[in-house]
Amino acid sequence: MLKIERDILGKNNARAAENRAWLRARGIFALNLVSSPGSGKTSLLVRTLQALGGRVPAAVIEGDQQTEFDAERIRATGAPALQINTGKGCHLDADMVARALPRMALADGSLLLIENVGNLVCPAAFDLGEAHKVAILSVTEGEDKPLKYPDMFAAADLMLLNKVDLLPYLRFDTARAIDYALRVNPRLRVIRSSATSGEGIDEWLAWIDAGLAAAHASARRA
């Protein structure tokens, strides 16, 4: 079983490297959004696209076992969205993304937001070719998740501590949650966010803008 797992991950990594080269050549900044189901990823993406207001070309790949719900929510903002249904599968993989990319008519220099299947375990192991994994942790989920699901928080470069508008109604220790996340990954950047109140959206957009600038510079050098 270990050999099969290594083969699968090895093939996935090769395909992810192809995706990364493809994206880099076009100056496209791609993010892989990972979290539990119901952490608020789609609402956050909708708010992000509205805040961007078309000043950056942006597109979304949506991963879910079933339904086209999330892609429909994204399209309502005016942004193009491609839905991948994984069926029994618990994560997106690099090949699914590779097959999606040429179908999306992505503009050079654009932002590509990939919303993975809601799952704190399996997507951690599968590189899609993204620039960064962004882990979303909702404050309704409890402080202990980074220690209980460490692979995901170790694999991410940014954690959005989301739904902070609900903090007054919860017993949730924000400092402890961040401390746990930093124990697993000391270089993790953390932004507190809420799609409902708008808290943290400017900081998140500034982080995206810095990534876009780096992607554009990298494409010019290539």
Next chain:
Amino acid sequence: MLKIERDILGKNNARAAENRAWLRARGIFALNLVSSPGSGKTSLLVRTLQALGGRVPAAVIEGDQQTEFDAERIRATGAPALQINTGKGCHLDADMVARALPRMALADGSLLLIENVGNLVCPAAFDLGEAHKVAILSVTEGEDKPLKYPDMFAAADLMLLNKVDLLPYLRFDTARAIDYALRVNPRLRVIRSSATSGEGIDEWLAWIDAGLAAAHASARRA
């Protein structure tokens, strides 16, 4: 890959059938609690054990990728708990439970609560030998989860719609969530619950009591 998957599930099902026979012979009523991470499973188990107050012997198996946190929370109630860490694994399997059972000194006629790894995908496919899967859906997760992760809600016999104390602070359509769950599984029983307010705990305990009575009757017939 399909053949390997069938082999894994076939072996798991055989082991689960052994677990089920072992539990049945002892009149032990076993539940497999499945949900997203952070749906409130452990808090609900703590409240359940406190409400039972020792009138039924109860024990807990806790599944997490890492940490002993949940088992410690359970032991604080006075109930015995065994923690299984799955490492890279995204679900408990029947063999893990088979190896745990003889180590637990379970009383005949007792209640065994198995808290699976928080994951709405992978645990759906793995029978552990339980009497029922119980799906916990927190109202913070959004109404659409039963349609987006249908295998889990199809595999469950009971859905606890949890954290209902937070409904005043959320946009969550309870009727729609239940409608979606029943579309996937028309025979699903639904109880609205909150470990914080205690809502639904009596109804949940009555459901457990009925299951215990059936398990005891079945053991006597065997």
